[in-house]
Amino acid sequence: MILTRGARITGAVLCAVLGVIVAGWIVRDVRAAGDPLDLLRYWAGYTDARPESLPATAQSDIVLLAVYVLATIAALRSSVAASALVATGVVTLALRLPGVWTTGASWTDGRYGDELRTRALLSTFVALAAGLALVVTGAAGRRPSADFYEPGPTRPGQGAAVVAFLVLGASGAVLIAWEIRQFVTLPSAVYPDWFIGGDAVRVELTSAPPGWSTVALAVLCLVVAFTALFHAVHARPFGMIAAGFLLLSGGLGIARAVHHEMLDRFGDLGTEYQLIVLTSFFLAFAGAAGLIALSRRGFEDADGDSRGYDSYGAGGYGPPPGDGYGYPQGPGRGPAPGYGYPQAQPPGPGPGYGPPPGGGFGPPPPSSPPPAW
Numbered sequence: 274m275i276l277t278r279g280a281r282i283t284g285a286v287l288c289a290v291l292g293v294i295v296a297g298w299i300v301r302d303v304r305a306a307g308d309p310l311d312l313l314r315y316w317a318g319y320t321d322a323r324p325e326s327l328p329a330t331a332q333s334d335i336v337l338l339a340v341y342v343l344a345t346i347a348a349l350r351s352s353v354a355a356s357a358l359v360a361t362g363v364v365t366l367a368l369r370l371p372g373v374w375t376t377g378a379s380w381t382d383g384r385y386g387d388e389l390r391t392r393a394l395l396s397t398f399v400a401l402a403a404g405l406a407l408v409v410t411g412a413a414g415r416r417p418s419a420d421f422y423e424p425g426p427t428r429p430g431q432g433a434a435v436v437a438f439l440v441l442g443a444s445g446a447v448l449i450a451w452e453i454r455q456f457v458t459l460p461s462a463v464y465p466d467w468f469i470g471g472d473a474v475r476v477e478l479t480s481a482p483p484g485w486s487t488v489a490l491a492v493l494c495l496v497v498a499f500t501a502l503f504h505a506v507h508a509r510p511f512g513m514i515a516a517g518f519l520l521l522s523g524g525l526g527i528a529r530a531v532h533h534e535m536l537d538r539f540g541d542l543g544t545e546y547q548l549i550v551l552t553s554f555f556l557a558f559a560g561a562a563g564l565i566a567l568s569r570r571g572f573e574d575a576d577g578d579s580r581g582y583d584s585y586g587a588g589g590y591g592p593p594p595g596d597g598y599g600y601p602q603g604p605g606r607g608p609a610p611g612y613g614y615p616q617a618q619p620p621g622p623g624p625g626y627g628p629p630p631g632g633g634f635g636p637p638p639p640s641s642p643p644p645a646w
Contacts, residue, residue, distance in 0.1 A: 275354075275415065275416065276354040276355045276411070276414050276416075277415070277416050280355075280358075280413075280414025281354055283406075283410050283414070284344075284348035284358040284410045284411065285349050287403045288341045288342075288345040288361060288407070289341070290399070290403055291341045291361075291365060291400060292345065294396050295334050295341065298329055298479055299334060299338065301329065302329060302330050305324070305325065305326035305328070306326060308324075311323065311325070312324055312328060315328055316335070316525065317525045317532075318526075319533075327384055329385065329479050330477055330480065331476070331480035332521060332525055333480060333481070333486060334479070336514075336521050337364075337365075340514055340517065341361065343357075344357050354411075355412070355415050356411065356509070356510045356511075357411070358408075358411030359411035360514055361404075361407055361514075362407030362408035362411065363404070363511075364493070365401075365403065365407070366404040366408075367481075367489045368480075368486065368489065369397055369401055369404065369479075369481075370401065370481075371469065371481045371482055372394070372396075372397035372478075372479060372481075375469075375470045375478075375482070376394045376478060376479075377390065380470075380472045380475055381475075381478065384478075389478065393478045393479050397479070427509070428504040428505070428506055428509075429501055429508055430504075431504075433567055433569060434502055434504055436566035437497060437498060437508065437512050437567055438498045438499075438502050439498075440516075440558075440562045440563050441494040441497050441498040441559065441563055442494065442499075443559065444491075444494045444515075444519055444560075445490075445492070445493075445498060446495075447552060447556070448488075448490060448491035448494070449488075449495075451552070452484065452488055452491065455484065464484075467482065467484040468488075469482055469485065490519070490522075493511065493515045494515050497512040508567070512563055513564060513567050513568060516561075516563030519557070519559050519560030520560025520561055520564065522556050522560075523555065523556030524553075524557050524560075526549070526553025527557060529553075535550055536550070
């Protein structure tokens with residue numbers, strides 16, 4: 274199944290619209306912060322970051338912008354365009370849904386102006402509509418490939434599937450463990466705000482609350498880890514998006530630890546802070562490993578099976594082993610039965626210069642069907 278041309282163009286336009294929205298908010302924050310470095314320090318979580326104006330974006334918007342740019346390109350050119358559009362739409366819905374109730378909440382009064390809040394609310398609804406349209410476009414815009422040589426969707430290879438299962442599955446488990454820790458340690462009156470936003474845990478105007486985004490990323494990692502074992506086509510785009518978030522989160526966590534000199538006095542830190550630092554390094558490693566593994570081209574998919582154009586005789590679609598003309602090697606070198614050719618004939622007269630009896634120069638017999646995953 275591949276994406277139709279109309280669906281590709283529609284998906285590319287939707288991704289471009291989402292990218293323009295995120296880029297517009299980032300540009301607004303860069304201008305309002307006074308110094309772009311102050312905005313970067315704020316995104317990284319430095320306690321001494323003091324931008325001139327409170328940003329409306331968070332670190333996740335950097336990954337979202339990259340996702341929208343890459344999804345726009347993938348929608349027009351990639352064989353996994355359908356899965357890429359669905360993955361982009363699902364992630365957009367998951368991260369923009371909290372904006373429906375956070376942008377107009379009472380705790381945003383005094384932090385952001387009414388005009389900015391109105392713009393944020395409109396952006397949220399546009400993003401949700403575009404995300405839903407991406408899911409519909411990717412799911413309903415597919416058709417069977419009419420051309421044998423038209424590239425089909427690719428599945429992650431065996432090595433990539435194992436790497437994705439290990440690093441993304443472990444990352445999802447670590448994130449869930451930290452969320453359980455927050456549930457146990459935070460007061461019962463504070464934890465709901467940690468998950469949906471509120472006076473106790475105030476979030477940026479266009480971003481999701483920390484608990485919400487952590488659980489969403491953890492679920493995404495666990496789902497990708499499970500489906501990668503079955504070489505699912507959608508495991509590649511979903512997994513690359515999850516790995517991107519992990520890499521950024523871990524990288525900024527390492528930068529924060531270096532800035533606050535936590536590595537220099539690592540032995541003097543408490544156990545929880547040591548685990549926080551180690552978690553940052555692990556998430557950065559898991560994100561990098563997941564991106565490298567899943568960005569490699571996998572096996573082409575044809576009607577649910579994998580196929581390769583470079584393998585001969587063992588599930589491939591190249592010429593079968595033989596003399597180069599479609600006939601197997603062996604005694605008599607006659608055509609093999611069962612492929613539409615006549616059965617082997619008795620030896621004819623002496624050598625001549627015509628084609629072999631009953632054979633002709635038709636297409637070579639197809640190779641054995643490819644093994645299913």
